[in-house]
Amino acid sequence: MVLFICNAVPLFIGMGLFPVLPLYAAQFGATRTDIGVYYAIVYVASAVSVLGTGWLASRMSRRRLFLIGAMLGPPSMLLMGHASAFWQVVALTALAWFCGGVTLTLLSVFTGTLADGAWRGRIFSMMFLVYPLDALIGGATVGELTARYGYTTMFYALTAIWAIQPIVAALWLTDRRITGPAAAAPAATARTHLGQRFTLLLTTALLGALAINIGRLGTSLSMQALSFTPDAVASTGIISGLATIPLTLVVGSLSDRFGRGVILALSYLLTAAGTGLLMAAGDLWHFQLAATLLLAAWCVSRAVASALGTDMLPPDGLNRGLTRLSATDSIASIVGFAAAGYVMDLFGGSTLYLAATLLALGATVLLAPLRRPEGAPSARAWRFALRRQPADAPADVAGTFGS
Numbered sequence: 001m002v003l004f005i006c007n008a009v010p011l012f013i014g015m016g017l018f019p020v021l022p023l024y025a026a027q028f029g030a031t032r033t034d035i036g037v038y039y040a041i042v043y044v045a046s047a048v049s050v051l052g053t054g055w056l057a058s059r060m061s062r063r064r065l066f067l068i069g070a071m072l073g074p075p076s077m078l079l080m081g082h083a084s085a086f087w088q089v090v091a092l093t094a095l096a097w098f099c100g101g102v103t104l105t106l107l108s109v110f111t112g113t114l115a116d117g118a119w120r121g122r123i124f125s126m127m128f129l130v131y132p133l134d135a136l137i138g139g140a141t142v143g144e145l146t147a148r149y150g151y152t153t154m155f156y157a158l159t160a161i162w163a164i165q166p167i168v169a170a171l172w173l174t175d176r177r178i179t180g181p182a183a184a185a186p187a188a189t190a191r192t193h194l195g196q197r198f199t200l201l202l203t204t205a206l207l208g209a210l211a212i213n214i215g216r217l218g219t220s221l222s223m224q225a226l227s228f229t230p231d232a233v234a235s236t237g238i239i240s241g242l243a244t245i246p247l248t249l250v251v252g253s254l255s256d257r258f259g260r261g262v263i264l265a266l267s268y269l270l271t272a273a274g275t276g277l278l279m280a281a282g283d284l285w286h287f288q289l290a291a292t293l294l295l296a297a298w299c300v301s302r303a304v305a306s307a308l309g310t311d312m313l314p315p316d317g318l319n320r321g322l323t324r325l326s327a328t329d330s331i332a333s334i335v336g337f338a339a340a341g342y343v344m345d346l347f348g349g350s351t352l353y354l355a356a357t358l359l360a361l362g363a364t365v366l367l368a369p370l371r372r373p374e375g376a377p378s379a380r381a382w383r384f385a386l387r388r389q390p391a392d393a394p395a396d397v398a399g400t401f402g403s
Contacts, residue, residue, distance in 0.1 A: 002172045007107050008130050009165040010073065010100035013158050015131065015241070016138025019233045019291075021093065022220040024151055028086035032221050036341020038090050039217055040334045045094035047330040049101030062106055063173060069102035070166035074159045081155030103165065110173070129248055131299055136241030143234025197312050197370060198321055202328060204370075205305050207363035208268045209332030212301070214356040215275040215294045217340045219287055222278060222349050232284055236291035243292045244299055251300050252307075260308040261370040263300065268367070270297040272360035279353040302329065308370070 022035045030038065049069075056065055076096040083089045145154040223233045255263045274293030281287050305325060313321040343352045 002168060003107055003110060004130070005168050006070075006165050006173065007104065008134060009162055010103055011130050011134040012138040012141075013073075013077070013162060014097070014100055014138075015134040015237060016142035016234070017158075018216070019139065019220045019237050020142055020146060020230050022217070022224050023230055023233060025086060025089055026224055027151075028083075028089060030086050031345060032225075032341040033345045034086070034341065035221065036217065036338050036344075038086075038093070039337035039341075041090055042093050042097045043330065043333040043337060045098040046101040047327075047334065049098040050105050050330070053102050053105040056102075057106070062110075063169075066103055066106045066173065067166060067169055069099045069106075070162075070169055073099040073103075073165065074162040077155050077159040077162055081152040081159075129245070132241040132244035132248055132295065134241070135237045135295060136245070139234045139237025139241060143231040143238070146234070147229060147231035195312065198309060200366060200370060201305065201309055201312070202324060204264075204268070204363040204366045205301070205325060206328045206332055207359045207366070208271060208297075208301050209329050210336045211268075211271045211275055211356040211360040211363070212294055212298050213333050213336030214340045214352060214359075215271065215278060215290065216298075217337050218275075218278055218344065218349065218352055218356070219291050219294070221341065221344055222281060223287055225349075226282070228284070228287075235284070236288050239288040240292040240295040244296045247296050248299050248303075251303055255304050255307060260304050260311065261367055264304045264308060264370075265364050265367045267297045267300040267304065268360045268364040270294075270300070272357045272364070275353045275356040275360060279350050279357075 021039075022030075025035050025038055053065070073096060076092045076099065080089065080092045080096070083092060141157070142154060145157050219236060220233055223236075251263065270293045274290045274297065277286060277290045277293070281290060309321055309325050340352060343355070
């Protein structure tokens with residue numbers, strides 16, 4: 001429960017703030033291009049926090065590092081409510097996302113070091129369920145507070161909520177390091193080749209994540225352009241979180257039953273449907289439905305792509321391969337957010353969403369080879385083999401390609 005609370009707090013703040021920050025930035029004169037760059041900078045800070053946590057943790061106690069990150073979060077929210085210039089908003093948001101990245105990265109380490117393997121899987125599942133739950137509750141809280149009392153009071157409330165994390169961590173969080181006999185130094189071996197199939201998975205994951213992140217930020221930018229209120233914008237998080245919760249509970253079973261490649265392709269089709277809907281969106285329910293499709297696609301694609309990567313990677317390539325797979329989401333966030341505002345300002349929303357839709361459809365097409373078992377012949381290979389088959393071939397040989 002301690003891990004769940006510490007995990008839920010920064011995600012509650014991040015998922016709740018994500019849709020309404022473009023409206024807050026617009027109060028300081030930020031254009032859509034400025035907002036896109038703003039989000040890109042924030043997610044650069046998040047990526048740096050993830051990459052830097054391992055380096056910092058090797059030089060100090062992981063628990064102490066967690067407490068430092070947790071204690072710097074509340075002041076960033078407090079100061080956000082008193083920002084007087086756009087650059088201050090950018091810097092403070094980047095600090096908040098950096099602190100969140102540090103604590104969330106360390107929480108994944110703490111969860112992985114739990115001694116009881118029977119509970120480990122349940123805790124990971126519970127922590128993944130936090131995403132749609134926090135989109136629902138965080139969106140409702142941020143939207144209601146902003147609509148009733150304004151941005152300053154809303155940031156005061158988020159300061160108090162974030163203060164829960166360092167208090168809980170200081171009182172109950174422990175770092176249970178797994179101890180054992182020192183392992184012998186491994187012999188020098190050639191680096192494991194991750195394979196063409198995994199490279200293809202990385203490519204599709206990058207294209208799909210680009211489309212999703214363009215759609216996520218584009219939803220808020222389009223609603224801002226249409227003068228929707230902050231609580232209306234926040235409602236997209238409420239509806240999408242509520243609708244996505246059941247999906248996160250069954251996605252693992254669905255991927256086991258129908259195949260991970262099939263479910264991953266469906267997630268990219270959901271992305272294409274969401275960005276395609278944004279091309280003609282004008283009413284609130286259009287944006288709520290688009291946000292639901294995009295959040296569902298994001299949750300499903302992240303979970304299933306990781307599982308598919310684990311299936312195809314050799315054991316000694318898991319760490320390197322899954323790290324690269326995780327990095328695709330950070331890269332897509334930075335590039336997608338920066339491009340979204342610029343393209344929307346330059347060419348308009350329809351062009352932006354058409355490009356995102358084509359990216360998602362391209363990811364779906366590229367997944368086709370991954371939906372076949374490794375080593376299985378493609379349809380093109382079957383047709384070629386049939387054309388090469390002599391007319392008097394034995395029936396059992398001809399049947400090999402015709403079955």
